[in-house]
Amino acid sequence: MIGVIADDATGATDVAAALSRAGLRTALALTTDLARWEGHADALVLGLKTRSVPAADAVRQSLEAWEALAAQGAERVYLKYCSTFDSTPDGNIGPVTEALAGRLGTRTVVTTPSAPLHGRTVYQGHLFVGDRLLHETHMADHPRTPMRDSSVPRLLRAQARWPVELLPLAVVHAGTGAVRDRLEALGAHGAVHVVADALDEADLDVLASAVRTAPVVAGSAGLVGAIGRASSAGSHAPSRPPAGRTAVLAGSCSHRTLEQIAAFRDVGRPLYQLTGGPGQSANELADAALRWWDGLADDAPALIASSQPPEHRASAPEGMADLYEEATGLIAAGLAERGLRRLVIAGGETSGAVVSALRTRVAEIGEEAAPGVPWIHDREHGLHLLLKSGNFGGPTLFVDVTGDVPGDGSGAGTGAAT
Structure with missing residues (x-):
């Protein structure tokens, strides 16, 4: 089972929709109290409210969320954050990623906010919203997490303790084997956070093929949707809500x-x-x-x-x-x-x-x-x-x-x- 930790409720529904769209039977939990849950799912998404809390609180809650997911059978975790990388110089994307990597015993984590379905793409490490750089959009004036830089590696370095490197588009276009080789080389040189370029769903499919069984992966709903496509053998059809006021x-x-x-x-x-x-x-x-x-x-x-x-x-x-x-x-x-x-x-x-x-x-x-x-x-x-x-x-x-x-x-x- 794929376990996902999302840093807010709408992010959780976004990523759950991506997994459901990929044909996975998906459940959304909004509490870590899952002891009494008796449902079945191919993917279990746990939505927290940690995007804007102090970094130490976000780390603690995210580790608790992982323990809850692991108790339900999750063997790997996807950390879902917003496709506009909503965060501050203190966190919480970097600190939570590092905490999960430490808990699951991995030293290299691929991360990308790319979500082509929503018009978010990453090129040379820079995050675009449509045809505009992130810092040129309304996100520059966000009341909680103003985004005034578009370089994802630079944003991540400000809040991370461990090294940050870039996986450029040319390597992604060279295919799954090239991506795996580059990740192995970067890991050998101490890289922990590897920001991946991706312009379209085909790029995300290459990345998903390379990291599908990695203990920890991070990003927006784009990459986990591709991981869902790579993992899915079913065609679960979601239900429609009844009409009403x-x-x-x-x-x-x-x-x-x-x-x-x-x-x-x-x-x-x-x-x-x-x-x-x-x-x-x-x-x-x-x-x-x-x-x-x-x-x-x-x-x-x-x-x-x-x-x-x-x-x-x-x-x-x-x-x-x-x-x-x-x-x-x-x-x-x-x-x-x-x-x-x-x-x-x-x-x-x-x-x-x-x-x-x-x-x-x-x-x-x-x-x-x-x-x-x-x-x-x-x-x-x-x-x-x-x-x-x-x-x-x-x-x-x-x-x-x-x-x-x-x-x-x-x-x-x-x-x-x-």
Whole structure:
């Protein structure tokens, strides 16, 4: 069984979708408490909330996650991080990779954020988003992990204790044997982190063939999807969630999520903006939003958002992001108590807060609403959740997944402090 550790909830669903797409029966766990899980899977993805925590905490939680995966039969681990390499000079990609490598007894780990399906490619060690270098995109102003360099080796060296080297595209194009030879040579010279160039799925397939049985591999959903293709002998078909009323809870400040919110508003569907003020509690914000929800028509899809343009969020008082995440978790729990069974959540940190509030432990991977955005089925609580990374999905995703029930615009509201 392939074991995967993801550093946030939406990253976990992205990688689980890639493995499911490859034909593997895939389960998604959102807790390390798997002792009572009796399911069967070809791949088990464990989603943490470690992207933005202190590096020491991320290392501890990731090692605990590995022990949980190993207890379920995993023999090797894939560390999944975001395809935009979201991190800081302190971590957490480098420290966690090194901790897992030490625990599993390997000294060379191939890593690449390349995910051609999502427009992420790596050439000469530089990460591109579409045709732009990473530091030229909106990620330069990310409120938690601003990415102002596009060189993956340079970014990794800032947070790693062990040597970082590049596996250039020319070697990848020379084939699996050439990649293995180069990895052996780099390992003999002390390289631990080997950043691999990859421009397309064929490049990832070569890398996957070379590292398929390696104890530790790291990267985005791109490379593990290729490993899944190399490992799969089945054709598991994911299920489709039942129709029903849907709520969208958005916390991401990414450009794409803001577009999706605008499209939802533009077709006249009810939208509530969470707006906190000094001294407000998460409970007060959540209660106000739920009162607004209770005033809507019984079949009306609706969107509750704390998302703001990055320049607005950057000027918000300290701690406001955490307040919004806690409030959104409380809102999700309140909606579930009211009988809602379909929830769409946008943003990695927001998704982590929601699944924690809903006490989701293990879920089955279902049909994708967009590439890398699968529905997941929490059978224990009867919930169908769509956990969306901020940058994923087309501009009309929120409109598309909430069904054909039109709003009349009269439900628009705000949680502005009074």
